[in-house]
Amino acid sequence: MTQYNPVTDDIMKALKHIVGDRFASNNPDKLVAYKTDQEENVIFQHMPEAVVYPETTEQVAEIMKLANEKRIPVTPRSGGTGLAGGAIPVRGGIVLVFDRMNKILELDPENLYVRVQAGTPTLEIQNAAKAHGLLYAGDPCSTDAGCEIGGNISTNAGGNKAVRFGTTRNQVYSLRCVTAQGEIMDVGARLKKQSTGYALEQLIIGSEGTLAIVTEATLKLQALPQNTIDMLAIFNDVDKALKLPNKILKAGINPISLELMDTNCIQLCKKNLEIDLPHADEKGVTYVIITIDGLTADEADEKMEKIADICDEVGVVDMLMADQDRIWRARRDIAEATRIESLVFYAEDIVVPVDKISDLMKKLTELEATYGIRTMTAAHIGDGNIHVHAMQCDTPDEVWNSKLDDFHADLYGYVYQLGGRLSGEHGIGSKKIREMEMFTPKVPLQYMRAIKKVFDPQNILNPGKIFTVEE
Ligand SMILES: Cc1cc2nc3c(=O)[nH]c(=O)nc-3n(C[C@H](O)[C@H](O)[C@H](O)COP(=O)(O)OP(=O)(O)OC[C@H]3O[C@@H](n4cnc5c(N)ncnc54)[C@H](O)[C@@H]3O)c2cc1C
CATH class of the missing domain: 3.30.70.2190 (Alpha-Beta Plaits)
Incomplete structure (x- = not known):
């Protein structure tokens, strides 16, 4: 497992120098807010050592240079509405929060695009577009809960309109990113089409903060x-x-x-x-x-x-x-x-071919009885994406965690038999790594690990997410 260095007093001083005294902290009272996202099960939670609130892409670049030099993990965090534990700093280190990078930089209603900073709430982008009679088509159900565009891009968020307009990756023209080594990198372009090398922006979209930090995005708008x-x-x-x-x-x-x-x-x-x-x-x-x-x-x-x-x-x-x-x-x-029924619940995000949803629903009824787990299901049925909430209710913690493991082994095995995958929109985060490694064939997993190594040779960008870097 990768070894990291602690965030020392000297590193805190350097972080404060980059973002200003008020915008970097290692005060436990402040840090506690970042030990989890929407996850209530304590086995998934982890305290960071420091939190920073950058204001510009250049500051993010300076933070990454420092983290890379000192080998300190960095976990980017936008709205903290994730359901896969993606923004939980499972290896400690620095949490990078985008609260100050929350501006709409440009909205061009004639040419149908908007340029925003990563911490802009998705709801604000939707409302700004609407004010011009336009639609920003990304629409996860967490807009009221405060999700932000950086998080939507990094998870490739879907939502209620994906059946018509696709997921977040279909809404993005280009990204401004910061690499693990602190370089500022523009990828993609405001073009209807291009065949000019690898589409790096598409690789970064959905990479859950493990390949680069997104600081700005140019997004498509369309007629309302x-x-x-x-x-x-x-x-x-x-x-x-x-x-x-x-x-x-x-x-x-x-x-x-x-x-x-x-x-x-x-x-x-x-x-x-x-x-x-x-x-x-x-x-x-x-x-x-x-x-x-x-x-x-x-x-x-x-x-x-x-x-x-x-x-x-x-x-x-x-x-x-x-x-x-x-x-x-x-x-x-x-x-x-x-949540009112059961504070702790596991939000599944499985996806299967649309014609296989019926088989999956039958299997779920069977599994519910076999494992004595209460569930409720909502689904984006046009996309084959099923959200099953498995509820702990009053099951004791240890029994719950082991029951859930058995339920998952059965459920995910069946999902893959149907030609499905673990996640349609929430991502793998820190919660489904074991299953990701169990169900992804060896060769594609090797290529994913190789790509991660090229982008982030020291494994400092959101470590402990999607898959383990070492085989
Ligand atoms: C009530 C509710 C309803 C939901 N409905 C939907 C839905 O319909 N569809 C859907 O897809 N999801 C849904 N979700 C899940 C969640 O809202 C999405 O995953 C959303 O995209 C997360 O955005 P966020 O800003 O909260 O990101 P966060 O939770 O802060 O982060 C999510 C991931 O992105 C990474 N990240 C964040 N910002 C950056 C950045 N700037 N650069 C690089 N990486 C970054 C984090 O490290 C983490 O891995 C729902 C959640 C809730 C609570």
Whole structure:
């Protein structure tokens, strides 16, 4: 395992010299806020030795030069809403926080792009675009919780609109980054296409802070969808609901969102968020939220009618409008509904081919019974991305942690059999390293390790994430 040096008083002095006295600290009262992200299970948490709040890319570069020279781990952190333990400083060292690098630097509504600093809240980017009648299409459900663009880029965040617009990697033109050695590097360009060497920006997107620190991004904007309609299709059987995605796509409709909530999820939201949800107490109740749009109201209506026909064909029980205050609020706040039920829960992020979701849902019911684990499930069904929240409730810690290991071995093995992967959008972080190494074939894993070595020869950039560097 890589050996690191401690953050000494001299290093603290040097950090303060770079960012200013007020913006570097090793005070434990301050550090405690950075020992975790959204993770409540203490076995995943770890205290850093120092926190710094840079204001410019140049300061980030100076910090990295120092960390590289002294061999100190650096963990970048944006909004701290991650669900994979990616921003937890598992090897100690410095946490680099982007609170001061939170500005929209330029928004060009004519040419449809926006240039932002890494710590800009995603919600602010969305709102700034909206003020110009435009859309920033990255839309993880954590915008209200405070996720920031640097974190979205580094995890390749998805969300409710990914079925139409793709994940964060599809929204990025270019990045300004700082390397592990402290070089400032611009990658990508504001171009519709290019075949000019390796697409390094795409490699850095989704690399969870292990290859470079992102300090700025130029992002794509697009026309705000018009005449949107949010439909709620209610089923009494999850299998019927799962017939929808491919039928909708085959009908030539490109929905903005296609979201599923299973019975446990609906009932937990009703109880814990105190939302009056239709049909919530009925056996097998399953929701599918479908958002569509049209250039004209007539076009949107026509799509709605077509979808209503498809829903009828697969056996819908009821069709309603999915209002923002109840249905969408429930979908967005599933993490809160789960946390009220069980402070400690494990948020799965598995992804399978869309036509295999039904098999996976059956397996989940089986595993729930085998391991006696309570779960609730919500899914971006247009993307095959399933969020299962496995809840500890009152299971004692030791029993819970070992039960979870067995549940995971079974679940992930099946996901890979179906042609799936461990994570569709949250990343591997520090929590799924063992499984990443277990399920990734040897050769691609070797290449990933080799790439990490080229970018970060001393293994100081967010160590202890995605995979172990030493075989
Ligand atoms: C209520 C809730 C709903 C959520 N819904 C979704 C969803 O719909 N879709 C989805 O994809 N995720 C979702 N998430 C997970 C989380 O919000 C995303 O992973 C998000 O992208 C994390 O952004 P952040 O700013 O909080 O990053 P952080 O948690 O601070 O960091 C995430 C990772 O990025 C790295 N990182 C952060 N900033 C930088 C940087 N500047 N340079 C390099 N590396 C960096 C960190 O080291 C870490 O590995 C949800 C979380 C919650 C709590």
